[in-house]
Amino acid sequence: MTPDRGRRPLLALAAALAAGPAQAARRPSSWLSLRVERGRTLITLALDRPTAWRLTALDGPPRLLVDLPNLPWRGPARQPGEGVVKSLERQGSGSSQQLVIVLAAPVGPPSAGVTGGRLVLGLAPGPAAGFARLADGRNLAAAAPPRGPLPLVVLDPGHGGKDPGAIGARGTQEKRITLAAALELKRQLEAGGRCRVALTRSRDVFIPLGDRIELARRREAALFLSLHADSAPGARGASVYTLSETATDSFSAALARRENEADRAGGLRLPSVPPEVQRILLSLMRQETRAGSEKLARLAVAALEAEVALLPNTHRRAGFVVLKAPDVPSALVEMGFLSHPQDEAALNKAAHRARLATALAETVHGFLGARGPALAQGG
Secondary structure, three states: OOOOHHHHHHHHHHHHHHHHHHHHHHOOHHHEEEEEEOOEEEEEEEOOOOOOOEEEEEOOOOEEEEEOOOOOOOOOOEEEOOOOEEEEEEEOOHHHOEEEEEEOOOEOOOEEEEEOOEEEEEEOEOOHHHHHHHOOOOOOEEOOOOOOOOOEEEEEEOOEOOEOOOEOOOOOEHHHHHHHHHHHHHHHHHHHOOOEEEEOOOOOOOOOHHHHHHHHHHOOOOEEEEEEOOOOOOOOOEEEEEEOOOOOOHHHHHHHHHHHOOOOOOOOOOOOOOHHHHHHHHHHHHHHHHHHHHHHHHHHHHHHOOOOOEEEEEEEEEOOHHHOOOOOOEEEEEOOOOOOHHHHHHHOOHHHHHHHHHHHHHHHHHHHOOOOOOOOOOO
16 A cells, blocks of 8 residues: 555655665765865765755855755764865754865855766965955855756546446537546646646546545645536536535535446545544645645636636535545536536537636646746656
């Protein structure tokens, strides 16, 4: 069983502690070295990962500080200096860890750069007045924070395979509409470059509801969006649903029952922990997730109303199994109702599905927040 995300840091820590001595034995002791060449003092520091290092200067006494957040420290906390360096010392730990370069005398503007995974600092003697001007708190050199993977959005085209979902008067199958809309939304999101996208299914296959949830949880998705086009007498227009054990109305309750019955084996799988611990963990996770889901729904309604007709009381709540991941904000979007001839006709048109996708892409981008200029698609 996939461990809950809340346990992963503990598991990772245990693995790191277990592997620590063996790894340390394999690492060269010269990960931090000091030498003098042609009148310049060179400090070389091995970086085993992208690190947001930063170099600043302080006066009285003269010293340089190299911020090394979360970089594993190997070797003694203090070592003697050479050339213009009096000593090298470790200060702080974790995200506030620094290498303190205590200087034997003032230096001129230092050189700094990363080559072959090593940070190399070059120092040469300089006037005291010049060093004092360097020690004004500004960065003398720095690396940008390492770019992590883009947030993952999981799109869930409802139904599939042996489960066609709703069928319109003209024979339109819900499973085909949801897949076509999801593929268009995936295309638009990837073109925007602000997120990665995964589909619970990319072809006409049956995926159990529990497996759809587990895919999003296992891959630590930022959000989960399930797409549907159901059937309900007299209903027309798009609507958005979030999880609630008590449905807001009988209409929403009926929709949830119909969707949930598509897979009675679906459901949420949680780690095996004592009941009292499970209750506490779930309560905390669900509070945060519920707030995220409500925000996702509000954004979706606002974006959809500019593009398509809406069902009255557009944001509704019900106990959809597919929304029950306690740690992934989720919403279910009914793009329209195949039981209504106008909705069925519209959903069969690629241009209409593109408008729906545009609104939902705006929803996703709004939920993820402003992340600066569009970035290239990450793996």
